[in-house]
Amino acid sequence: MTDALWQPVHAERAALAADLKDLTDEQWATTSLCTEFSVREVLAHITAAATLNPVRWMVGVIRCRFDFDKQVAMRLAEHLGTSPAGTLARFRDVVTSTTKPPLPVVAMLGETIVHGEDIRRPLGIRRDYPLETITRLAGYYASSDMVVLAKGRIGGLRLKATDGPFATGDGALVSGTTLALTMAMTGRKAYCDELEGDGVPVLRDKA
Structure with a gap:
């Protein structure tokens, strides 16, 4: 394993x-x-x-x-x-x-x-990450504040990927690609521009 x-x-x-x-x-x-x-x-x-x-x-x-x-x-x-x-x-x-x-x-x-x-x-370099890889990483950050605040940052929000199975939380919706959700969870404010939903302003303020 x-x-x-x-x-x-x-x-x-x-x-x-x-x-x-x-x-x-x-x-x-x-x-x-x-x-x-x-x-x-x-x-x-x-x-x-x-x-x-x-x-x-x-x-x-x-x-x-x-x-x-x-x-x-x-x-x-x-x-x-x-x-x-x-x-x-x-x-x-x-x-x-x-x-x-x-x-x-x-x-x-x-x-x-x-x-x-x-x-x-x-x-300006873009990478198409394997969906399984980035989904695994999103799940880790959604459940942990180890090394970087992530779980605490998305408290009270519902995150849902538009390109894969990742989904977590309850509350105001934040949706977007799994990569954008992962980066926003780890405090990268620039990726909030790629997200949609009523919870985006909340997440942006915490980034």
């Missing part, structure tokens, strides 16, 4: 590496949806997550005195490299990694897809 869960993680990492192989220096410097980071820095962050086992993660937490933002910045810097080509090469090295912090494997899928969209969206 664990191997089956890692397969979509590896597939999404490989797809992201392929999408980024021809970026210009200017594109690498583009501000991501995580507005404090460039797309290159977000990629380094994804790489870092794929190199941290529970022991290394905890050592970093202690070293940074439980300042998690400081640890993120420290690990990002470790994997940025000296050039965009170097950043991408480091990411390619971890495409098939099964190393992870003390998180469920599906959270690593979230790291790859959500941060992948943080990179792709500002660059």
